[in-house]
Amino acid sequence: MLAALWSASWADANLSCMPATPLLDELRAALGGTAVLTDPDLLRMHQRDEADLCAAGTPLVVVRPRDTAGVVAVVRAAARHGVPVVPQGARTGLAGAANAVDGAVVLSTSAMDAILEIDPVSRLAVVQPGVVNATLAGAVRREGLYYPPDPGSWESSTIGGNVATNAGGMCCVKYGVTTEYVLGLEVVLATGEVLRTGRRTAKGVAGYDLTRLFVGSEGTLGIITEVTLALRPAPEESLTLVAVFDSTADAGTAVAGIAAQGLSPSLLELLDRTHLEAIEAYQPMGLRTDAEALLLAAADTGPRAAEDLARLEKICEAAGASEVYVATDAVEAAALLQARRLAHPAMEAFAARSYPEGNGGLVIDDVAVPRGALAALLDGVARIAAECDVPIGVVGHAGDGNMHPNIVVDRADPASLERGRRAFDEIMRLGLELGGTCTGEHGVGLLKREWLAREIGPVGVRVHHAIKAALDPDGLFNPGKVL
Amino acid sequence: MLAALWSASWADANLSCMPATPLLDELRAALGGTAVLTDPDLLRMHQRDEADLCAAGTPLVVVRPRDTAGVVAVVRAAARHGVPVVPQGARTGLAGAANAVDGAVVLSTSAMDAILEIDPVSRLAVVQPGVVNATLAGAVRREGLYYPPDPGSWESSTIGGNVATNAGGMCCVKYGVTTEYVLGLEVVLATGEVLRTGRRTAKGVAGYDLTRLFVGSEGTLGIITEVTLALRPAPEESLTLVAVFDSTADAGTAVAGIAAQGLSPSLLELLDRTHLEAIEAYQPMGLRTDAEALLLAAADTGPRAAEDLARLEKICEAAGASEVYVATDAVEAAALLQARRLAHPAMEAFAARSYPEGNGGLVIDDVAVPRGALAALLDGVARIAAECDVPIGVVGHAGDGNMHPNIVVDRADPASLERGRRAFDEIMRLGLELGGTCTGEHGVGLLKREWLAREIGPVGVRVHHAIKAALDPDGLFNPGKVL
Known part of the structure; x- marks a missing residue:
């Protein structure tokens, strides 16, 4: 289903010097020349967000209006010329929602930063x-x-x-x-x-x-x-703990127990062994790479935080944690948080090491299930990784049931890509079967359009199109995304 | 502006026995006869919600489907016959959103209660x-x-x-x-x-x-x-306090102070003297009817609640509270809450006493302003009550900046109605001027359509109509409400 998308995805179109057009003249007149970028390197830079393996076109121009009046001028000019407008922020998205389409006006809001x-x-x-x-x-x-x-x-x-x-x-x-x-x-x-x-x-x-x-x-x-x-x-200072598990499913059980006992940690993150190893290789932090899963939890409940943390500790132990470690000070807690924040770049580096010469690709997936189904999701992803024979690391917001199964592929090997694609689809299918959603926080963009359609069904799709048509009948804004 | 609405509002149309129609036959076939009500008394009962002074028509029929399939059958049948559908819950709304229109199918969801x-x-x-x-x-x-x-x-x-x-x-x-x-x-x-x-x-x-x-x-x-x-x-048990003020504006200042100091009370309600007197007359609770305003606050922050309550007390005193009283036990706290809950029926009774023979009308208004503007809102409402020469009591969710100025009118006296209408409009105007909204929680229904239009402006109105048209192009559902 996603084959066309995946295969075309990293073949950037050739960029060449763009000729002046009436649209460009109008944009320059409205915004001033410095806010209207047509340099091929800049156009290339604004082609895509951080989603790997998603198609991206070559924009006609990148504009950087400074205020609402500038945005109005851009939209009106683009509409007059029937040229689509693709808005971009910092292009850190992970679903291709900010990817340019050929010939579009990319509207960067980066200069509107007050x-x-x-x-x-x-x-x-x-x-x-x-x-x-x-x-x-x-x-x-x-x-x-x-x-x-x-x-x-x-x-x-x-x-x-x-x-x-x-x-x-x-x-x-x-x-x-x-x-x-x-x-x-x-x-x-x-x-x-x-x-x-x-x-x-x-x-x-x-x-x-x-x-x-x-x-x-x-x-x-x-x-x-x-x-x-x-x-x-502003919240209180938080206390933080780390629990080490020999099985990811046990970690999932601990998360369900935390919810069932009415606790509201201010942070409840899970890293699996693949991520622990990737982070240690990327930047040694002293993480336990022999663990199958690590739960990171924090409580910011003021005078009750120590008590809440003790309850979290007890639940993790009851679920089978082999070790629970409470951070003794804010510096140590910040280091644990920093390790979690490194998961994404560390996995990118792991993918790059796995398939050198720029061929290592990472599909950062995003799926959310009801909290009670987290253990089943973690079990299922491990099974899918084995069946599809692709490395998949899992990290994410366990307390929300929102996980990121991250799939490593060899971009140069169609068979690897095909296995990755199959794993991606199987994870989406599993998430929906468990009562979940195809995206917990990264969005639909280009990556999940087919799965959105499956999730919301034909009536949902029809209503989406009706609303899009009511607000943007000519399809001016970000064509090809979401729907 | 609202004159037509107000003048026509309590003149119920005459009800007579409705003849069987093909639509009624279809509804009976789909739902069974007991779920299809045409008795004139029942039709009359389902004409309106609890909003006073809003127009209400006479429905053709009231249906009480038991499941989604029943609702689908009703909607399909009504659509085939071009008859509007007005959904109703318990008809406790305060903006006329559930009011019937003449000849409509009223769809009561009361039998879908699992x-x-x-x-x-x-x-x-x-x-x-x-x-x-x-x-x-x-x-x-x-x-x-x-x-x-x-x-x-x-x-x-x-x-x-x-x-x-x-x-x-x-x-x-x-x-x-x-x-x-x-x-x-x-x-x-x-x-x-x-x-x-x-x-x-x-x-x-x-x-x-x-x-x-x-x-x-x-x-x-x-x-x-x-x-x-x-x-x-489930939250912790809460601790509750009452602060008595000689000026409503001082109470507003206390609310701003509570927000500015980063406190998050689990309850922060205000009652003015009109409401205190109305409640005492309705059901004596020992409230201080010599106070201009009473703030009711609670903290449910567990081991910190006593400390938070002490901070609330200090802020109220600094704002000029003449007395602050902390409830000593849960029974006393529940009694205070109950007094607040009586505000609405007590004001209805006050209106009925003010103008006997069923002529006492109460317009329960609803306006929200940014928390920092609460004192200005309270001052302004007092000024409007004096200028328009109508009794207005104010009660509401001070911590949210969401107040209910409740206007007492004599339904039999056009001059009183006109003064009430003017006060209503002035309060709406004031709320918008203070950066607020024409409805914090009661909704638009019939009562606030003109003010919604002013609040959201012509572009907002156009987008509302576009979305309504996208989802309900024939205007089947609850015609005349909101828009």
Whole structure:
């Protein structure tokens, strides 16, 4: 099913010097020449996000408007010329949702990077879409506030991209994903009109929830030009533990036990042996590479944190942990978190080592199941790896039932690619069979379109098309994504 | 602006015995005769929700299907005959969203009242829409779980109605409103197709967020036939305090201080003197009727609750509270909560006493502003009450900035109605000027359509119509509501 996508995926089209066109002239007139990029190297740089093995075209131009009026001008010009618009943030996405299509206008929001307001009493921030997640998180922290969503890419990804993909992260097990924090949006529609959705209030039910319709729509319905975000009070310092398991299924059992006993850890992550080994090879951290799985948990419940951590420890031991280790200070806790954050680059490096000369590919998958089905998911992925004869490492947000089975393939070997593709499909199938979803936080983009259709069924697909047609009848925005 | 609505609103059309029609025959064949009600008294009973002064028509028939297949049969039959369908839960709404229109099929979900599943590990429940909020809350509490949304009507309102209106309540200041708990829906569309939205997982970003598009859409986009709800672990016992203020604005200042200091009370309610007096007259509770405002606050932070309550006490005193009283036990705390819960019936009784012979009308308004603007809202409402010369009591969810200014009018006196209408409009205008929304939790229904249009502007209105047209092109569902 995905064969066409996979086979065409890393053959970038040849880039050549683009001639001036009336559209380019209009864009330059509207934005100024420095915001309109046609240098082939820059076009190449803006072809794709971080999803491996997804098709990407060559844009006509990359534009970097500085404000909403600039975005309106770009959208209106592109619409006049019937040229599609592909919005991009920091291109850290993992589903190809930001990949260019041939001849498109890539609209980068990276120059719209102002924090417009932080209000500690109403606990909200108003930002342009190009603000980097870590920049915002730091700015609100200095006001005693907290913006929880922390995708793996948080040090480089933008709020606009986070909102467009409804990004998750490690804090989400307790604090929820991006959409829980989006109070309101400013969006440029395909007509060039500027729509304001939502509110600045804690509660509000005025009309349809357009805000959350745009959150996670991956740039297919409009261009986000401003975001109003709810903030929380800064959390307490957290205490952290590591539990070592000789079986991934036991780790899954521990996660189910933690949920069943009503605990709400502020972090509950799982790394399997493949990832532990990859991280140690990438940057030695003293991780137990003889373990089959490692659970990383934290509690930020203030005076109760030590008690909660003791309960977590007991549950892990009852589930069969061979060792449970409590971090003795914040430095040690930060090091454990850092190890978890290295999982993605470490696996990329592992794939590169496995198949040299740039042939090592990594398909970073993303599947979520109900918490009670986590052990079955982990068992199933191990079985699929064996049956399909491909290396698959598993890492992820165990407390949410949201795992990333990461598949290593040899791009130069069609048989390896075919085995990888089969494993990918089998994991998706397993996730749905377990009552799960084909994407917990990375989105649909190009990678999961077929599986989205399976998950939501023909009625769901029809309603998606009806909404897309209602908002973007000519298919101007990010064509080929999601649907 | 609202004059036509207000003047026509309590003149119920004459009811007469309805003749059998082909539509009624089809409905009886599909559902069985006992689920198809045409008795004039029953039709009259199903004309309206609890919103005063909103127009209501006379339905052709009230149907009470028992399952999704029954709902599909009703929708298909109504669509074939071009007869609108108005869904109803327990008719406790406060904006007229459930009011019948002449000749419509009223589809009551009250017979679809099964709790289908409670899963403590995945922390979710699956219910039919007719399950009463309190019934679900009790059932999950017995499993050590918690379903937070607690609208004032929670002992009689249904989950289907709560979802359709995105109901709020007192717990929301800490735990959020209904939409935060809706993981997925089953919805019957205007085509008669059955759409499943969302998921059973903690996280999920597969496709557009159709779930939250239907939440709060007040039955205008589809009929909700099943709801998958996220649950939380049961909270700790809470500690409660009451703070008495000689000025409502001081109480507002206290609320802003509580937010600014990063506290997250599990309850933060305000009652003004009008409500205190109304409650004491309705059911003597020993409330301080000489106070201008009373703040009711609770903390459920376990071992930290006493400390948090002490901080709340200090903030209230600094803001000028004349007395702060901490409930000494759970019984006393429950009594305070009960006093707050009586605010609505007590004000209804106050209105009835003010203008006897059934002429006392109460417009229960609903406005939300950013927390920092609460004091300005309270000041403004007092000014509007004086200027318009109508009694207005204010009660509500101060911690969310979501207040209910309740306007007492004499239905028999056009001048009183006109003054009430003017006060209503002035409050809406003030709320928007303060950066707020025309409805924090009661919804748009019939009561706020003009103000919704002002709040979201012409682009917002156009997008609403486009989405309505995409999902319900013939205007089958709940015509005249929201838009």
